[in-house]
Amino acid sequence: MKILHRLLVIGKSTSKSAIPFGPFNFATQTRWMKPANTAQTRLENRTRDLKLDRLTANRRRLNLILNLHRLVSTRKRGPFVAIQSLSKLAPQAGIKTLPAGAFIRKYPHIFEVFTHPAYHNRCFRFTQKFTALIREEEVMIAQLEQDSVTRIKNLLLMSVNGTLHLHSLRLIRDELGFPENFRESIIRKYNTDFKMVDLELVELAVKECERPSMVAEVEKWREKEYTERWLSEFEVKYLFPINFPTGFRKGAGFKDKLNNWQRMSYIKPYEKTNIVNVRSCGGVERYEKRAVGIIHELLSLTVEKMVRVERLAHFRKDLGIEVNIRELLLNHPGIFYISTKGDSQMVYLREAYDSQGCLIEPNRIYNVRRKLLEVILMGSRNTRGFNLEREVQEKETRIVKGNENKSSKVDGDFVIPILEKC
Template sequence: MYRIWNSCSHIQFGPFNSTLQKRWKKPAVTAQTRLENRTRDLKLDKLAAQYKKLKLILNLHHLMSTRRRGPFVSVQLMSRWNSILGLNTATGAFLRKYPHIFEVFTHPVKRNICCRITKKFKGLLQEEDNVIRELELDNVARLKKLLMMSRNGTLHVHALRLIRRELGLPEDFRESIFLKYTSVFKLIDLEVVALVDRDKGLNVAEIEKWREREYREKWLSEFETKYAFPINFPTGFKKGAGFKEKLRNWQRLTYVKPYERKEAVRVRTCGGIEPFEKRAVGILHELLSLTVEKMVAVERLVHFRRDYGIEVNIRELLLKHPGIFYVSTKGNTQMVFLREAYSGGILVEPNPVYVVRRKMMDNILLGVRNTRQLKIQKEIKEETKIDVKCSENGAGSGDGDFAIPILERFSIHYTANDLSDIGDISKESGPTDKC
């Protein structure tokens, strides 16, 4: 009997068999399985990879501007920031990959390798700051709408600070906006802001505007468009049996809209889990619509769960609706894009802040490609090397009058303050790792 049982164990049986009964469990559909089995959007993945490089460069610029002691930073010091930035390559090799952003040169006094941000990239950073300051009233309206979506009209400042750049807010938005417009905002605590009074003119969501256009331009019935969302599946998306019918029923499903007030928004009060999830989809859709580039890191959306009353897994909810959202895994963090806002990896309706950031991205994409400006800089550097060799051989020795003309002919133009900083640094003792 044992021999027969042992031989039968190697036979593939069906779910029910006269000899052996074997049952299979249906595989659980989790956020991880949805993420692995999703249809990829190559253009949005490529865009996410480019934004990762831009974020890395901006973080490096922030460290250079806050931790340096002079107009330049030595590459030796910058190499210590690899763990902070998450940079896996050598610092010098990374800097030389982007000559349109970083100027790498030899210090005229200490003769070590230093780096500074190019004037062109500094101008783009200043342009972005000026555009954000000019759009102050738009930022006020954006923050009011974010507060109006919350359950109690309050938000944690820390959550807003995490997506400050995505919202296009200034770095000091707490002082420049919340403390300036005291008739609109009220700081309950150091990290909690409340809305003084609701603005009825701002309680129209972006999805409502789309529904109105669909109703008027395409002559669709109100029943079809009243609770619908724009659906745009990626290329190659496979629709299973009964998928279209489920999607049609979900589009017609009623839900509590983002700016509608309700005492307690729970699963029991919404009539089930599906209307509750649809309300969460509407809130996330509106939040992404309020961002500059219609994209946010998924891990930062979690900080809005309590204020917005979202009691479901946000990442699983985003992956459950691939026609509305797209989650990209390129980079260290998962980024969620609003699919309807992009066409071919480009924002359909650009804004001034997005235009400036695209210029920054173009400088990154140029890489080491030669431009007329870089060629001129290389020629000046070659001439400078020749002048330095001539001076070392005795030309102009004794009085030191050759030093200032050589500095003026550098590709990097020194000012009086820069020269004074160089003089102060040359007097310091210790390792030569700072400029």
């Protein structure tokens, strides 16, 4: 009886099946399932980049405020909203975690609360500083109209059939730096460069023999590596810049696989040749490497070198990257990084960002958006840019006190790091 009791105790502690362990099934084999190796598990177990995750969280806060600004600015009564009715607009802008009143109090440099002169109720509007930055971004995008034309040409030259759906471009309009009405202000305006095949389909107006030859950004990087680092042409011809996050673990044989993949040839984004034969030797790997090159070039064309992962799926047929995009991005952590902060997944081009989460080569639109992000990160703090009058008065009082008592020490101005090291 003691032996049977011990067997039952051991069975209860080890077995998870509905049938308890006993003397009649002790010889039964237990099958252990292999751990799942899917895109979701690799996404959860990937090495995190805290700088890019923090940037994604801050960008999400900025997008919520910009959505609220679009809703408020289109109101017929004026660019202001009563605080009582803000609870109705907040869910439309995506604000669901905080009450509307707490959200306004959290950003006093963005929202200005006042009493309506006629109705005598509490309302809010956006500050002049914030609206001035938004207008500055719109003016900057209008000035860089030729850059938008070049980006559309590059995307059309990368496409399989030479056409693109406007719906796909509309989804990443902010990432590409296009104006809101880019269909009329760019595509129809430059009718010598673009031609509307359908209501939602655009192609190049010039003939195929007269189309310009574009050079991918990675090709420029390869030429720089070839001339400055004196690398051989065999090593540089199909090379991609690799920058793994801190703490990335490389398994056995990882370096050899990476070197073989870097030296493997592929059809480059702007090359128009026959379709890759997947059944040929290395056809699948070459097809995936071409997809990596296309996504790399697409991210290089964006303003901030990042885009939402789900919006890349709309370019699969037009650009010929009919693969599992998220799985492809996770297979190359040294080139791309997926951040899951917030309600969406953002993919970043790792080579474009430094160790502090800032663009290595910023552009003018990025600089304006960075100023908008600064206003978000200020929170409820009194800073140098928004309290100039108070600062002048404090300096005058300090000078007076210093003249009265020169022996007393006056502390210097405390400057808050706005971007927290970018």
